Amino acid sequence: MGGVIGKEKKDFKVLTLENLKFLENNTNYTKEYLLECHKNFIEDCPSGLLDKKTYIKYYEEMYPDGNAKKFCNQVFEKFDIDKNGKIDFVEYILAMSVLSQDGLSNKLKIAFQMYDTDRNGYIDKKEMERIIVAVFELVGETVKKNNLNAKKLVEDLFAKLDTDNDGLISEEEFVQGSLNDPCLSNIIDQNEIESTYL
Template sequence: MRQTLSNPPSGKKTIKQRFLKLLPCCRSDSTSPIIQNSVDDDFELSTVCYRPEGLDKLMQVTKFDKRELQILYRSFKSECPSGAVDEETFKLIYSQFFPQGDSSNYAHFLFEAFDKQKNGAVSFDDFVTSLSIILRGSVTDRLSWAFNLYDLNKDGCITKEEMTSIIKSIYDMMGTYTYPCIRDDAPKEHVESFFQKMDMNKDGVVTMEEFLASCQKDENIMQSMHLFENIL
C-alpha cells in the first residue's frame, strides 16, 4: 500500500507540490518569495489589506509569520475571491489534480477536516490553521490531524468501516495509473493490517491514544501515516 501510494505516475508532481503552487511562501527552494525580497513582492504585499486583530490572531495560532500570512492570503483570495470555498468548488479544484481517478470522496473527507466551523465553507482562517499543522506541526500534531481525518463521525475512535471508506477513496482517487496495479482486495488488506498494528486491546476500534502510541514507536507505521502529505 505504501509503495503504491508513494509512487505517483512518472513525471507527475505530488498533490502537495501542485497544491502549494498557490502557497509560494511554503516552498523550501531558493526561488521562494519568502527568500526573495524583490521590489515587486514588497509592492504586491503593500496592496493586501487586513484587519490588524485578525492577522495578529492568526500569527498567534499558526506557525506562519506576518509576511507568510500576507502571501497566503493573496494566493487564497486569487483562487477564492469570496473569501471562502464551498465543498463543490473544493471538489472541482481537487479533481484537476487527479484526472485519472475519482477524487470526490477523498475531497469530501478532506473538506470536512478543513471545515473547522462545520458551516459548509472553508475560510482563510480554517485553511491556514490546518495548513500550519500539516506543514509545520510537531509529529504529534500531524498525527492528531490525520486521526481526525480518519475519524469520520468525530466520536474519538476509528472503526474498520471508517478506515475502509478513507482507504477506498484514496484508491479511487489514484485511479488506474498506479504501479504496481491495485488488486480489488487491496483496500481490505490495508485496513486489516492497520487494525492489526493499531488496535492494541483488540476491541475493534482504534482510539487516539492507540493511534499515537503505535505510530510513534514503529518507523514503518510512521511512514505510512505520513502518506496523507503526498495527497494534499
C-alpha cells in the same frame, strides 16, 4: 470561528486586522507570510470563500485518473470549522498550520483526526475502510484493478494497531502503533499529510 472572529465581519475578501492578529497569535506564521497567503488565496477564490465544488475540482485536476469526491468530502468537512459549507481564509490558514506541524507524532495525530470522521475519539473499521477506499479512488486505484482488498487492509491495520482488541483504535493506539511500525511511520513521515490534505 472561521473568518468570523468579530461578529461584524461580512466581507470574506478582506483580511481584518483582528483576524490577522488572531492568525499571528495562533500559528507560527509571520504577518508578511500571512499577507502573501491571503493575496494568493483571494486570487484563487475571489469571493474570499472556497466552496466544496471548487475544492473537488482542484483535486480532480491533480488526480485526473481518480475520483476525488469521497476523499474531498471527508477532508473538506474537517477544514470547514464553522460548518457553513465553505472554507474562508482563517479556516484555511488554521488547517494549513495544523497540517504543517513538525514531528511524526503530530502528523500521526492529524492523520488520526482525518480517519475519525464521527469525532468520537476512536477509529472503527468502517471509518478506516471509507478513508482507504477514498484514497484509492483519489489516486485512480481501484480495489479490483490492483487486487487491493480494503477490508483485508483494514483487518491487517487493526491487528497491528488495536492493542486492546476492542474493535476500535484510540488516538494513543494509532500514534504508538504507527510509531512502532516502520512501514506505517515511513508513509506518514514523508509529508503524506501535507501533500494529500492541503
